[in-house]
Amino acid sequence: MKMTQRDIDILEFINEFWFCEITQIEQKFDLKKPRSYQIMQRLIKEKLVIHERVFHGRNGIYYLSKQGASHFDLPAMSNVPIAIYDHQLAIIDIYFKLMHLHPEAQWISERRLKRERFAKGIGRLGHISDGLLVFPVDKQIAIEVELTMKGKLRLEKIFKAYASQLEIKEIWYFCSPEILPKMQKAAEKRPYIKIHRL
Structure with a gap:
């Protein structure tokens, strides 16, 4: 997969904050559904991003896999920090x-x-x-x-x-x-x- 500059920017944004929700990605990059989901599904398919639903009835979160984080100088998140979610x-x-x-x-x-x-x-x-x-x-x-x-x-x-x-x-x-x-x-x-x- 050839990553676009927007792909790189999205990955970097997620990694700076450990994890985020789809609404925050949409706000940061001025994206609307379903385009935002299409982009994130592509990044998940390429094993750069992990999507996890932590709490029932709430948005899931996105965070970088080890492979995704390897493109940046901040490490991947090892576990979801529930206490400070x-x-x-x-x-x-x-x-x-x-x-x-x-x-x-x-x-x-x-x-x-x-x-x-x-x-x-x-x-x-x-x-x-x-x-x-x-x-x-x-x-x-x-x-x-x-x-x-x-x-x-x-x-x-x-x-x-x-x-x-x-x-x-x-x-x-x-x-x-x-x-x-x-x-x-x-x-x-x-x-x-x-x-x-x-």
Whole structure:
């Protein structure tokens, strides 16, 4: 199979976020059904993509096979992360929102941030954001998506870790409505932390 540039772009998009749903592929690449399904079925047939239905009554997800991931520098997903399933999908939705609002910025995924940190020999120390928004004027904003409230000590540790990262100018938290007031309270004395409703 000869891959088109769009095929490559779709594979790269999926791999940056571990996995995604068909609706997110359609949104990213301006595709409509049944064309989107035709493209994905072709990539599945070529053993580049795996489709799996994780929860009954919900869209299945697409992720790269080892063969598909071999075309890129991020590894294939070894197993579906059930514990952070909704969190990962929420990150993609925030990515779309932020790239629409800030088209001049570059998005760096959590997977890439981890890879860069390990490549520098830093290892697993320290907190890594869900994404990083990098602006042309040398401004970096860490993006966090919170669906549930973290413990106070853990949250304090994360806040302090960010305070020492001088290259990050702000942290934008996108929180579920249930935890929004608590997060606003936790961050009220830190002007570099902005709390938004998810």
